[in-house]
Amino acid sequence: MKKTCLDLMVSSVEQLNEKYVLLKLTHSEPLPPMLPGQFVEVSVGQSLTTFLRRPISINYYDAATNELWLLVAVVGDGTRQLSQVRVGDCVNCLLPLGNGFTMPQSASERILLVGGGVGVAPLLYFGQKIKEMGGQPTFLLGARSKKDLLELAEFERLGEVYVTTEDGTLGEKGFVTTHSILDKVRFDQISCCGPKPMMVAVARYATKADIACEVSLENLMACGLGACLCCVEKTVEGNLCVCKEGPVFNIKRLLWQL
Numbered sequence: 001m002k003k004t005c006l007d008l009m010v011s012s013v014e015q016l017n018e019k020y021v022l023l024k025l026t027h028s029e030p031l032p033p034m035l036p037g038q039f040v041e042v043s044v045g046q047s048l049t050t051f052l053r054r055p056i057s058i059n060y061y062d063a064a065t066n067e068l069w070l071l072v073a074v075v076g077d078g079t080r081q082l083s084q085v086r087v088g089d090c091v092n093c094l095l096p097l098g099n100g101f102t103m104p105q106s107a108s109e110r111i112l113l114v115g116g117g118v119g120v121a122p123l124l125y126f127g128q129k130i131k132e133m134g135g136q137p138t139f140l141l142g143a144r145s146k147k148d149l150l151e152l153a154e155f156e157r158l159g160e161v162y163v164t165t166e167d168g169t170l171g172e173k174g175f176v177t178t179h180s181i182l183d184k185v186r187f188d189q190i191s192c193c194g195p196k197p198m199m200v201a202v203a204r205y206a207t208k209a210d211i212a213c214e215v216s217l218e219n220l221m222a223c224g225l226g227a228c229l230c231c232v233e234k235t236v237e238g239n240l241c242v243c244k245e246g247p248v249f250n251i252k253r254l255l256w257q258l
Contacts, residue, residue, distance in 0.1 A: 119194030
């Protein structure tokens with residue numbers, strides 16, 4: 001897909017909790033088409049210590065309103081500066097980048113979307129696209145505590161939502177791979193994004209259950225174009241740049257010990 005560098009205007013800033021900020025961006029001209037699972041490289045011009053762009057998953061894209069959502073986890077100076085933009089500010093974005101999730105072949109397929117932490121971000125837009133084709137996505141979202149769960153109302157608008165928290169403050173206590181829904185429903189495909197230990201556990205479950213599974217890797221992606229080689233992942237095909245060949249990979253392509 002064609003990549004575009006645009007100055008997008010901030011139309012909304014929503015502080016979801018002390019760590020996460022939801023930015024809604026728009027443009028005077030129609031935004032380019034985007035796929036679920038793709039990402040954006042965002043320039044952090046306000047930071048004197050941040051020289052490289054920051055990769056942010058496409059959380060949601062609405063062609064009707066010409067609006068792009070980015071869910072920002074504040075983990076360092078760059079993302080901290082990005083979280084402090086105000087309505088009316090401009091944010092320079094290179095987009096859309098990478099390859100997205102595989103869409104189901106038919107609306108009848110049972111698709112499970114598993115997310116943890118900020119890894120839930122790309123699943124919202126994916127769920128929307130599944131719903132638009134007449135499907136019914138199922139979401140399984142994990143977090144340490146109730147306060148760490150993000151955009152629950154938005155996910156509930158799109159499909160069934162199941163939750164695990166490590167402290168048991170919401171949903172079932174434990175991890176996503178221990179949720180009872182996995183014993184009750186046979187899914188045709190699993191798509192996952194989150195911390196690597198969680199994705200490895202999901203990939204292990206999918207392998208044992210003989211279910212097709214994709215994961216969205218979160219390797220450090222400095223350029224987003226496959227030039228800097230920061231995000232290389234070892235695969236059955238050799239070393240591949242996650243930003244260019246991914247970030248979404250079928251687990252059969254990865255050299256994970258399952």
